[in-house]
Amino acid sequence: MEILEKVDDKEINETLHVLADVVVALHSSGAHYARIVRNVERMAKGLGFEVELVLTFNGIVLTIYKDKNEGSYTLARSIKIKGINFETVSGISILSWDVLENKISTRRIGKILNRIKRKVVYQKWELYLLLPLASVSLCRLFEGDWLQCIIAFISTLLGISFLKFLRAKSYNSFFSYFLVTVLSVSSIHLLGAIFNLNHIQALAVSVLYLVPGVILINSFIDYLEGYIEAGSSKFIYGLFIIFAIASGFFFSNFIYNLGIFNHVLYDFSETQQSLVFHEESSHALLFATKFLFGGLTSLGFAVLFNTPKRALWVVFLLGGIGFLIKYVLNVEMNFSQLFAVFCASCFVGVSGMYFAHRTHTPPVVFTIPAVINMIPGLLSYQFMMGIINWIMQPNGKVQNVDEVIKILNTGISAIFIVFALAFGVAFAVIVFKSHSVKGNDLNKLIELYFSKNAEKKSSQ
Template identity: 50%
Template sequence: MLDDSQKIIEDRKAQSVLNLLTEIGEMMITSGSHSARIVRNLERIAKGLGYNCELVLTYTGIVISVHKQNKFKAHTLAKTIKGKGLNFETISEISILSWDVLINKISIHEIKSILRQIKDKKVYSDLQLYALVPFASVALCMLFDGDWLQSILVYFSTLFGYYIRRSMMLKHHNHMVAFYIGATISTLFIHFIGVFFNIKVKEALVVSVLYLIPGAVMINSFIDYLEGYFESGTARLIYSLMLVLMISFGFFTSAMIFDIPVVNTLFLFDFSQVQAHIKEAFEPQGFWIVVSKLIFGGVTSLGFALMFNTPKRALWTVFILGAVGYLIKFMLLTELEMNLILSIFIASSFVGISGMYFAHRTHTPPIIFMIPAVINMIPGLLSYEFMMGMIDWISNDKGQKPQVEEVIQTFSYGISTVFILFALAFGVAFPVVVFKSYSVKGKDLNVLIKKLFIRNNE
């Protein structure tokens, strides 16, 4: 009888642990964590609670088994996960919690209490997000040699599109539709102002939809592939490509509307001379070009960090890595005349390796500030030229076939964009995979760097 009671108690505890791990796994998946981190954190928590843990992860579900010595007495639970999003604060707090469970052996009741606090925590207010996130697009516009007039347009186009997209996602509308509408609104606004005031808006259009690009999902997909989680990586890749397709459709919709002759006659004011004077008056020269690239590179990364709910303690790291990383890419490209893809790979690798070091300074998983730090190197101009080339083909109402040179050039833009994205993702992902055995609690790069300095000084 005593054995039966003990068995019931043990089964209940195992089920409680299983439910807890499933809840944490769901939180991490819906917050945008890559698979390897989810596995490490859940295994760490299970070990702290006295159990072994085995998992099967996909992008839309999770299967967890917990057991002690006997695998044949395992408890298993499967759960479908539909939510998608990015909340780096949640990922960071759960990572800290996992170490707390492992080292201090805190109880299940305490863990649940901490999880409730993590769920209820709001890193940034709605006002902060809507007011500050558009500055990422403003800085990107300046990095792409836009003028301050275009930057103002980009601020409001991002504000309107971001508000609509975020509102729809918070109300659990279809993500694809939300991205399509957000892209359409942002580009429509810029197209309208460009025609209405007769000003150049090319650079503004280049960056008008970049705040929607699912860079975090793409990088996580690449990390999953490198870690061997092919099913999850493929699902993330397909999901991100579908979002990019919706963004392209939004851009295409806006371009088609303003390709109508009647719409092109909406011109009422001529601000072209004003724009030329603004660009000439505020265009940086000499040393200030480098300073502007440094500052705007950091501001772009900060804006995306806010969008991803990056912990406040890590914002200074995001700014430094984003600023220096972009400056490295700029100097390699302009001063050393290095290939664009190689320049971006070297710069993103710097961010990835440096991020491993700064992770131990901010007590934050490195990927949390690596991803926003490299977003400023997204190939916006190349992707814009590729989309415009495709739009020209589709909108050709005279039935004329495009010339061979145009086809080659358009596909060249598209292929270059793909390779740059791979270089960007690989530069960030490779250090994460190589140094995955090191943690913010263990003997990490900090120690290795100190040893290296001591060795060099001897």
């Protein structure tokens, strides 16, 4: 649905529509509000207009004018499709600079935009291979053995295939997340039961590919940029997705506790005991392992988010180094997990500014996939299982106070770690928000930022 004021000016009409198409494409591809505003303002300026934008979760109101005294023109449009496509976000960012610098026509902008939206970044087999491998890497980072890694691979493959099917059939998003969670978690319970396997680590990673990490991080960036309404709508949407996932987890565990999966077909418990990983003999090997699996995890999620292929090496590098920093601070140096995650995500966020112009890609396109491996999966799993066990207590049995405190402490810790993760990624964006990374190295941005602050202090 769209409402357009009747105007005779063909230039106004074409400009309104092409800018609205840009906003819708960015919004439906997972860009945060500030990035949408910057891109649209840049393009409008290149076309000789000023622009004002009101963005809601399900629609936009776009106004353009050359001189307010001569009148303005407004277009409203609804937005239905929601997803993550960083190739589209990156392509439109490049296009916006092209419009500003080369003053290309609206007709050409429309053609380029259509090519960007139609571009297929990864084939299905690449997603169905790399995302399950990301779950395997996460399972290994959570100290799972190879048998747990195998069932995590199978669970993720089944889940992402089912999710793609439900989206193709246009099922309700929240119901789709519920069904996919039931399938993923139930498949692990089933495989764990029939082969008599310990599968706690596999369960901890079973639904992490469904967690709305991009949405929550974008909502946090919107809050920090002052776009409270936009941030709130994303945050609430993300909470509903988490609720759908938690409901699916609860339902799967409820079925499992009924004893349906208790029949052992083949007993691999002794084999599993022999496959337990031993601590690496040297720090160098240990760190190399953490780096490798951290990078592979980020790489798999980058494919899920349609990250441009030219940026994949940066995602792998930042994902591996970021997780290694978190591991060293938390495990080797005994800092809290919250502090370790914050420092590691800050490193990723600031490094993203350096690599942005080298890959011709907005920083968040590869910084968000790079920090996904630091999501507190085990804490979230322990919190969820604690709540489920609490809810399923037999009638008349009172939950131990210490257990309740432990459950709540786990949940609060997981929430604050996610906040630290989001703030670390957003840190560089907020600090350097008045400067584009286009054509600039990180050291120049830092020098510019601090010299600007020094001038302010001297003038006071």
